[in-house]
Amino acid sequence: MxxxxxxxxxxxxxxxxxxxxxxxxxxxxxxxxxxxLLWVLLSxxxxxxxxxxxxxxxxxxxxxxxxxxxxxxYNLGKGFINSIFVVTLSIIGILMVSAPAAxxxxxxxxxxxxxxxxxxxxxxxxxxxxxxxPLFFTLSKLKLIxxxxxxxxxxxxxxxxxxxxxxMGFFRSLPHExxxxxxxxxxxxxxxxxxxILPLGQPAxxxxxxxxxxxxxxxxxxxxxxxxxxxxxxxxxxxAGLQTxxxxxxxxxxxxxxxxxxxxxxxxxxxxxxxxxxEGITVGAVKG
Amino acid sequence: MIHIIKLSSYKTEKAxxxxxxxxxxxxxxxxxxxYPTIKAFYVSLFDWNGFTTTMKFIGLDNFRExxxxxxxxxIAIRNTIGYFFIGGLSVFICAFILCGILxxxxxxxxxxxxxxxxxxxxxxxxxxxxxxxIFNRRVGLLNSILQAIGLGALQQTWTAPENVFWLLITILTxxxxxxxxxxxxxxxxxxxxxxxxxAYIEGANEAVxxxxxxxxxxxxxxxxxxxxxxxxxxxQFSILFVWGGGVDVPPDGATNVAVMMYMTxxxxxxxxxxxxxxxxxxxxxxxxxxxxxxxxxxxxxxDAVEY
Numbered sequence: 001m002x003x004x005x006x007x008x009x010x011x012x013x014x015x016x017x018x019x020x021x022x023x024x025x026x027x028x029x030x031x032x033x034x035x036x037l038l039w040v041l042l043s044x045x046x047x048x049x050x051x052x053x054x055x056x057x058x059x060x061x062x063x064x065x066x067x068x069x070x071x072x073x074y075n076l077g078k079g080f081i082n083s084i085f086v087v088t089l090s091i092i093g094i095l096m097v098s099a100p101a102a103x104x105x106x107x108x109x110x111x112x113x114x115x116x117x118x119x120x121x122x123x124x125x126x127x128x129x130x131x132x133x134p135l136f137f138t139l140s141k142l143k144l145i146x147x148x149x150x151x152x153x154x155x156x157x158x159x160x161x162x163x164x165x166x167x168m169g170f171f172r173s174l175p176h177e178x179x180x181x182x183x184x185x186x187x188x189x190x191x192x193x194x195x196x197i198l199p200l201g202q203p204a205x206x207x208x209x210x211x212x213x214x215x216x217x218x219x220x221x222x223x224x225x226x227x228x229x230x231x232x233x234x235x236x237x238x239x240a241g242l243q244t245x246x247x248x249x250x251x252x253x254x255x256x257x258x259x260x261x262x263x264x265x266x267x268x269x270x271x272x273x274x275x276x277x278x279e280g281i282t283v284g285a286v287k288g
Numbered sequence: 289m290i291h292i293i294k295l296s297s298y299k300t301e302k303a304x305x306x307x308x309x310x311x312x313x314x315x316x317x318x319x320x321x322x323y324p325t326i327k328a329f330y331v332s333l334f335d336w337n338g339f340t341t342t343m344k345f346i347g348l349d350n351f352r353e354x355x356x357x358x359x360x361x362x363i364a365i366r367n368t369i370g371y372f373f374i375g376g377l378s379v380f381i382c383a384f385i386l387c388g389i390l391x392x393x394x395x396x397x398x399x400x401x402x403x404x405x406x407x408x409x410x411x412x413x414x415x416x417x418x419x420x421x422i423f424n425r426r427v428g429l430l431n432s433i434l435q436a437i438g439l440g441a442l443q444q445t446w447t448a449p450e451n452v453f454w455l456l457i458t459i460l461t462x463x464x465x466x467x468x469x470x471x472x473x474x475x476x477x478x479x480x481x482x483x484x485x486x487a488y489i490e491g492a493n494e495a496v497x498x499x500x501x502x503x504x505x506x507x508x509x510x511x512x513x514x515x516x517x518x519x520x521x522x523x524q525f526s527i528l529f530v531w532g533g534g535v536d537v538p539p540d541g542a543t544n545v546a547v548m549m550y551m552t553x554x555x556x557x558x559x560x561x562x563x564x565x566x567x568x569x570x571x572x573x574x575x576x577x578x579x580x581x582x583x584x585x586x587x588x589x590x591d592a593v594e595y
Contacts (some may be wrong), residue, residue, distance in 0.1 A: 003346070011493075013351070015494065015495075018495065019494065025389075026389050026390070029386065029404060030400050030403045030404060035429075036418065036422060036429060039394060040418060040421075051427065052426075052427055055427055055428075055429070055432040056432065096312075097312045097313045098313060099313075100308075100310075100312075100313070101309060101310055101312070102314035104305070104306050104309045108305065110303075110306050116314075120563075123321050123322075125519070125572065125577060125578065126325055127519075127522060127523045127546075127570070127574055127577050127580065128523065129523065129525070129546050129549060129570050129573055130324075130328045130570040130571065130574045131321070131324040132549075132570065133338075133554065133567045134567070136325035136554075137338070138319075138323070138327075153316075153320060157320030157321050158320070160313060160317050160321070161317075161321075164313065183298075188301065189301055189305045190308075193305075193309075199527075214409045217411070218409070218411045220412060220413055220526040220529075220530070220562050221526060221550070224552075225554055236411055236412075236413045239411065239413040239414060240530050243413075243417050243420075252421075252427075252570060253381075255417065256421075259417055261412075263411070266409050267406070274402050274405075275407070277405075278401070278405065278470050278474070281467065281471060281474075282470065282474035282475075
């Protein structure tokens, strides 16, 4: 009896200790992440001298000029503009192509519909790398290599399977009576799609937009392979180039300014959209 | 009669609509996705440097060469499998610990979850540069922290070539754990309270509840996350390729099949320009993804608990 109580007490302490250790792990993880990001921000405002002499110290005067340098002299600003251009047009293109297709595949029966849907979704399992060499030469043939429009086309095509899959799932969940009711009211099919389905599908389209934005602005391999001139680089490629050139110029604080510029917009978007981002991620995996 | 006319006009309208709505997607998908996929299998049978218009058909020679290529096996394949297994272990152990504690009542839970998740949406190149500085011998965060907490003796050149693989595992873990953690957490949150109440009333241990009740209930979601990881682990490229200062020859520890195939086709410092051979590696990657997904779904097959 007594030993049982003792065992129970030992269990209790063990439990507490485990919980404490796990909590500590969680807090360390978070503190480290925040700390590392703050370190980037702080370092981006130092002079190179300050950066090298005291890792922990603060700057005397915030060196905003680091930002000007990295944006204009090292051309990361141009990279940003290119990225925004490519990403915006790609997203518009992807939504314009995949929303109608997803609608048909989800709600309008026609012969071989299921097979066609499967065939398109199949693309989700194909690693991009397999397509790298053939795409490079296809784009060359179309004179779209080293051209942002070529990159946009590739982004649209490669994003189709996942986005069609996602939007299709959402359209399927809408009530079945929508089309019938619209038809009885004399609404044409195209009008039904534009006036009824699209507005109802807004949450899915917003999710797609957010994810495409994150994925495409962070995309590196295709942009690095298909774009060669510096004036057309995207922000990821520009950042990688910046790192290489820093090995020679040693202007590290400017690199930190570049990092901040790359991370900041994501942080801002995340602060406003973290809820829908997290929901969007879990929709695909959890609801299945 | 009127009814029939309406019906047939409905049918033509429907056919028109299917055609108009599907055509752009199908054309794009066929021309820039399926055609290159088929072309990849075709190119892998040729010896071709990309500059000439003549491609020399060599059958399966590229694959025969791959089988004998020591660098391919000892470095690329080994690292790809290493990133998948060791990286997967590290990512999922961390994700489980983190979502395990986050799924209990905890102050500031949403903020902590947001912080853990954030690295997964940072530009991978930025992640890579950030960590190169964290591990930097002279000015790095890690060595300074060690110095500050009196463990200066542990300071070392973290970025030495023999450490690269492990550093990259660390970086990948920091980057993607949040993503899986969020998915698992959402699944945990969906478990109805009634399932747990009786266990809590009986005084069951949190850990027991987590492993014996919660995990079986979210098993199907876990399998999905394993498959996601399998696909993304094989495709891992940006962080590995850019590691080491963006120089065009990544260190061995950072060379997986994706990086090696890139270098073989498009490497700049080391111009090999063997398009056929490179694409053969792409075919291997394709097979690896399918094999891994098949393997994961087979190993983890278990009746999902319905609730």
